[in-house]
Amino acid sequence: MTATPRTNETSAAAERVDNAPAEAEAPATVEAGSAPADAGVAPYYGEGPDTVARAASTPDEEQPFLELGLRDDEYARIRQILGRRPTQAELAMYSIMWSEHCSYKSSKVHLRQFSEKAPKSDTMLAGIGENAGVVQISEKLAVTFKAESHNHPSFVEPHQGAATGVGGIVRDILAMGARPIAVMDSLRFGAADHPDTKRVLPGVVSGVGGYGNCLGLPNVGGEVVFDPCYQGNPLVNALSVGVLPVDRLQNKAAAGNGNVVILLGAKTGRDGIGGVSVLASATFDAGSETRRPSVQVGDPFMEKLLIEACLEVYDAGLIVGIQDLGGAGLTCALSETAAAAGNGMEINLDLVPLREPSMEPHEVLASESQERMLLIVEPAKVDAVLAVAQKWGVWATALGTVTDSGRLVITWRGETVVDVPPGSLADDGPVYARPMREPSDLILLQADRAETLPRPKTGDELRETVLRLAASPNLCDKTWVTEQYDRYVLGNTVLAQPEDSGVIRIDEESGLGIALSLDGNGRFARLDPYNGAKLALAEAYRNVAVTGATPVAVTDCLNFGSPEDPTVMWQFAEAVRGLADGCQELGIPVTGGNVSFYNQTGAAPINPTPVVGVLGVMSDVAKRVPMGFSADGDVLILLGQTRAELSGSEWAWVTHEHLGGTPPMVDLAAERLLASVLATASEQGHLGTAHDLSDGGLAQALVEASLRHNLGATISFPDEVDPFVLLFSESAGRALVAVPRGREEAFLALCTERNLAHARIGVVDGRSGALEVTGQFRIPLNEIREASSSTLPALFGNVAGATGTATAEAASTDEAAQEPEGDVVQQADQAARAEVAAEAQVAADTGEPVDAADAPEGTSGDDAAR
Amino acid sequence: MSMRIGVVTFPGSLDDRDAQRAVRLAGAEPVALWHADADLHGVDAVILPGGFSYGDYLRCGAIARFSAVMDSVIKAAGDGLPVLGICNGFQILCEAHLLPGALTRNEHLHFRNRDQWLRVESTSTAWTAGFQAGQEILIPVKNGEGCYVADRRTLDELEGSGRIVARYVRGNPNGSQRDIAAVRNEAGNVVGIMPHPEHAVEALTGPSVDGLGFFTSVLAHLGAHA
Incomplete structure (x- = not known):
């Protein structure tokens, strides 16, 4: 496949004026x-x-x-x-x-x-079969949302393919009687350094941006993922959400x-x-x-x-x-x-x-x-x-x-x-009941576990691994992409990328709002499509929950190879079964979505890639919890249980180019528990920060939370825990929270009362300007930022003026912090403006001995249907 | 009685409701003006909001400049009516020759949305009197064609007469000459600004509330001149 030369890539305008x-x-x-x-x-x-x-x-x-x-x-x-x-x-x-x-x-x-399998819902006003699902969120208002793929057109003509993908999903939302209020995009490309990715990615991004920006819809989140399996078949999944008075349906x-x-x-x-x-x-x-x-x-x-x-x-x-x-x-x-x-x-x-x-x-x-x-x-x-x-x-x-x-x-x-x-x-x-067959290589693939791969052992090796992952295309700073999207228009964007969810205010008077996240993991689904689909659902659910919102509904984009291939059909059937079961267990219905087959070039299908969007509701968006550290001295607590789960992980992929084993265990009861604790804690103002743990594990969560407002952290693990596992395992059902000192006791009591596994692992450290794991390594934030933010510009072109100083970057991504009840030590706004709060009190106490890997029992490990 | 500030909606205007919200938060009454209606409905000031008027298909602001409402705006601006053009509105003001120079495709050719630091350099305008000269403020910038250009004589004249209202600091997001983010006319009642003050009016949704100063400034200005 040769690259298609384009002469007028960024100018939809010019193409339209001279359309004859x-x-x-x-x-x-x-x-x-x-x-x-x-x-x-x-x-x-x-x-x-x-x-x-x-x-x-x-x-x-x-x-x-x-x-x-x-x-x-x-x-x-x-x-x-x-x-x-x-x-x-x-x-x-x-x-x-x-x-x-x-x-x-x-x-x-x-x-x-x-x-x-849909759970009973009084609030679903329209569901599958309509242009988009509609969920009532207050006496008078409803929200409609849906994701849709535009994969093939975006490969043939990246800019227009992606642009019309956005346009199409927005019209679906409009057709339900809603005013569209935001878009999101989940994008998957071939290898980041492949020459054709240079053709496809910039075109897709300018198409998504060009259309959404001109339409006046904020882009509030999504994904950018690279994997060689998408080389000949990129995925462009767009989501739109709209709001309507119930009687305008x-x-x-x-x-x-x-x-x-x-x-x-x-x-x-x-x-x-x-x-x-x-x-x-x-x-x-x-x-x-x-x-x-x-x-x-x-x-x-x-x-x-x-x-x-x-x-x-x-x-x-x-x-x-x-x-x-x-x-x-x-x-x-x-x-x-x-x-x-x-x-x-x-x-x-x-x-x-x-x-x-x-x-x-x-x-x-x-x-x-x-x-x-x-x-x-x-x-x-x-x-x-x-x-x-x-x-x-x-x-x-x-x-x-x-x-x-x-x-x-x-x-x-x-x-x-x-x-x-x-x-x-x-x-x-x-209607066809197509033949299905488990891929013959699956047993061997699952036997080839990443848990047996050589691991970094010394502090220096761990340090190098943290940086390598932070700089990897899938985990690096995506500003090169997201700054081409307007996230401010309409004036109701409370959180947008790189936050875990997009949060949008619906009602300016009451503060009623919604949170949305769109997630998928093709590697997990390749290893186990049933649980892979559940994991995508769990991640989107968790991303909504960490903001403090209550998840209420699901949309999906199911991207697969040719249905005429029985092994693809098996993957599809397993993924659908997993997603349907998962929604039943979580108690939230699928309200609509789309299926994209034939995602393959020649005989090689893409990894099965169910992308799942979860919608959450928040009674007052002023209480939303952002993902970046915002106050010096906040206590860091890891929620959920960490197991030695490395198969399908970003670590295995980046450091060993390995894909094998079985994906992390799914425990949706634990996800529900985590979400309920987060909802209560945010409602009560206990949380300064909450960040989902997923790709790249705790290490990447710490990197992202630290870089957000340029506030470092000091972490200490107990001796008996393998720091590598704690840092890089991708066990599901976990989140990292930062709790203001005055709130710590109340929050820990809440966790204990609900029986949620939790462990103090450190503090936000405004003075150090570094991410430090005691006894292992210390990385200055500038070094991490450099690693994380230079990857995409190096691949897709350095944009003039993009290389601001770390301080300017930090300030520019500044987010006005919430004010739970006035006892957050230091607001994010001040934190950024003061650059690094050198005078801030640094807590010497790095917490009780941690036992995260061995935390209270959740459920037994045999959740999978297999 | 509160001041009434008009916000024009052209086909393709996108930040019109945001500008109305900013006016409201500043304590004035927003009045929706329609591109095809020459009547300014007696407003005390006019805002031309951001967006892509008429799709910006010919050249940004080039068609909007010929709309019915702009004839009235141009005339009223000559009589001292405060006019603020934001982003696309700035482009329209340049096309209408109420302000010198032009906004061209960003130097790096990408649309860019980021939170941007500006230094306010002229406070002798209807829209910036509430700031202090040299004050640094943080407001979002988002545009594809925000690169301010003019010939050297015009730039020198703008500098010499203190008509550069704000400059980009800590990084120039679009390649604007001399880091120019905002300019004014000689009288100071007409200001064009590329970044979006209306997106920095609430702590919950903006990077700061620095943008509010533009809207409170004009109210103070109108109050003083009432």
């Missing part, structure tokens, strides 16, 4: 493409369109269903449904709606578990015979034709560059106008139903809205505003042009809707009406080109 030439090129490329590339375009049929009448009279005409991704039996079923061969336009519609991407044909039988049903179907937003062009069937539902090969016309082109400005127009229409009560147009374009929106209401529709395709008048009906129906919504409007309110659209400068066109015929009938130039039952497209797609 770009569009003129697109169809030419499509038509000139070789076999796989033009799969979205059926062959020319001769004079006039292929009408229903013509289809009935030419039953034996050969049709390119295989090229469109349909199997023989699927094609036969279409003929059976229609009682004739499909027209060209109908064939295009079935091929799209029955593609893996739209029909979930391989995953459906497994995804049912999310509903079957919208739905997609095209109810009401005689109601008008209105297309709102951008004109329809040839961009993205075949996106879902060609890009999302097939594996990459060497011809991928020629698929670029299948990637949509985004216009965030249009989407911003679309958002404002839709919200105005909602508030005025002008619509009956609404659906966004994304993958599968009009085909999906028309058939799903009609099917949801059990109705039919009559649509005149000539009325669709086109960028290119030469477009054929199947192209208009398949186009994935962005920034469009489909509205169902009562006839009396059509003028009012058009007036709102005009105010915001958005096209709005009545395309037809809802009928009670039960048929979706589409005409073009006076002739009927589509006449199908909409449910056959939207709901009756094929």
Whole structure:
């Protein structure tokens, strides 16, 4: 795969202004493409369109269903449904709606578990099957959130692929009646130093940033992960969250015979034709560059106008139903809205505003042009809707009406080109119980445990390992990426990256807010997909809990290889089972998400990568707990149980390039206990800092918490504990907290009362300017910062002015600290401004002997289903 | 009666609600102004907020400058109405020739969002009178095209006449000439600033509350001139 040269990577703007030439090129490329590339375009049929009448009279005409991704039996079923061969336009519609991407044909039988095992919830207003899940968070307000993948487009054309990924998920949120209020992104790339990563990463980041920034949505968190398994198949998972008054909830049903179907937003062009069937539902090969016309082109400005127009229409009560147009374009929106209401529709395709008048009906129906919504409007309110659209400068066109015929009938130039039952497209797609088989290498892989690898022994070796991990691409400072995202817009961002969760204020009066985290770990899932999925869930849950929020709901992006490979299908089934079981145990439902298959180049699939988003609620965001040390003298307490769990760890990967063994034990009861203690402690103001322990273990947690406000720590471990294990094990269910001195006793009493394993391991040390483990090593914070912050600039280009001094950096990432009850010794703000508080009292007491590895029993170690 | 401060919404304005919040927190009444409406509704001052007006597709601020409301703003600014342009608003003020110079693509070509230290250099404006000359403040900067440029004579003239309102310190985030973050017109009623004071008005959501000074300054200024 050669890198694709790009000349205008960061300038979506320029591409849009001068869009005429770009569009003129697109169809030419499509038509000139070789076999796989033009799969979205059926062959020319001769004079006039292929009408229903013509289809009935030419039953034996050969049709390119295989090229469109349909199997023989699927094609036969279409003929059976229609009682004739499909027209060209109908064939295009079935091929799209029955593609893996739209029909979930391989995953459906497994995804049912999310509903079957879902814990009872009074607050879930909309769930799986809707555009996004909706959770009520107060008497009047609800939140809707969802994650979605845009992996394949982002590999083909990183900037636009990622940009339209953000645009698509935002429209899902908008379609529920919500104002979108934030985005997050979980990104996975190939090896950090691979030449193609230099092409893909900057484009993806500028795409995510460019679209979200122009839309005015703060980006509040996510992940950036590197692993060679994503080399030919990066993952771009975007999450959006929105807020709505409970009574503004919208739905997609095209109810009401005689109601008008209105297309709102951008004109329809040839961009993205075949996106879902060609890009999302097939594996990459060497011809991928020629698929670029299948990637949509985004216009965030249009989407911003679309958002404002839709919200105005909602508030005025002008619509009956609404659906966004994304993958599968009009085909999906028309058939799903009609099917949801059990109705039919009559649509005149000539009325669709086109960028290119030469477009054929199947192209208009398949186009994935962005920034469009489909509205169902009562006839009396059509003028009012058009007036709102005009105010915001958005096209709005009545395309037809809802009928009670039960048929979706589409005409073009006076002739009927589509006449199908909409449910056959939207709901009756094929469902496969694909064969599954455990990968044959798994037993050997699991036997090759990282716990047996050579470990650093001396203090110097430990010191070197801490620095090496801090500088590794997966753990290093991600500022190079995140400073390309606006995290301030809308003025309600309470916490954003690199904090454990994004925390957003919803209600300025009461302080009601939400916390969101998006996490995955493909290595753990490779070693054990069932527990790997649970671990991803546990991490996202914990990341929400450490801020003090109460986790309430889950979304997911399930990224896997080809479902036609039985071992991939087994991984998928195991991961879904794990996630469904995990949600049941944690008592929080999956409210929606997406499945991305075919993430593989050639025969090698990616590591199975379930990415999990957890939503939490906070009654008062002023009580949120940040992840950075903020006050000198705070006592450091490690919560949870540390075991010698190194398989799949960042340490094993970075120092030995090793992946083997079984991932850390999952104990969701312990996660719940930890979360409940953190919630109580933050409510009572006991916590100055709380930071999740995950990748890189305690060592990395200490590094991150120290660098946040440039406040070091002095740690001391008891003699009988192996400092290596305590520093680098990735046991789940743990968090590091810093407790103000006056609060220590009360907090420890709370831990004891709830029977949560806890150990004092040191103090925040404002004077030392270093991270010190007594008797082992001491690393000045400047040295750690240098190691951590130079990795990405070295790989992806040093940005001028980015190399501020450590002090300036510390000050610039300063976070105004919470004020629990006034007895935090020193606020973060002052801490940063005073640079390092040299005069601050340093506690000599480094705590009781620690026994973290041997702390009170949680549950027995046999939690896994295996 | 509290002061009324207008915040213009162009298609593509993004920080308009933030500016309204800042006005409210400073103790004034925010008034939403619409790009297509030439009426300023009798406001005592106007803020042009951040965002991507008209998508910034031609050139930042180039289309917004021709909107109906801008005709009124330009005229009123000539009569002494305090006007603050933030980020995209600064770009619009330059396009409208209310301020000299131009904002171009960041030197490093990336959008950048960071908490930025500034040194306030001119306090003889309607929007910065509440600061002390030389005071260092911390407010967010976030832009893709925030690199301030002008010819040398203009820069010298700005320096000589004390019209550089704020400079970047401890690192220049976008390559602006002479570290310029904010400038004013001769009269001092019109100020353009690239960083976002409206994002530093609450301890909970901002890196500081230093930004509030811009909004309280204009209220004091209006009070003194009432």
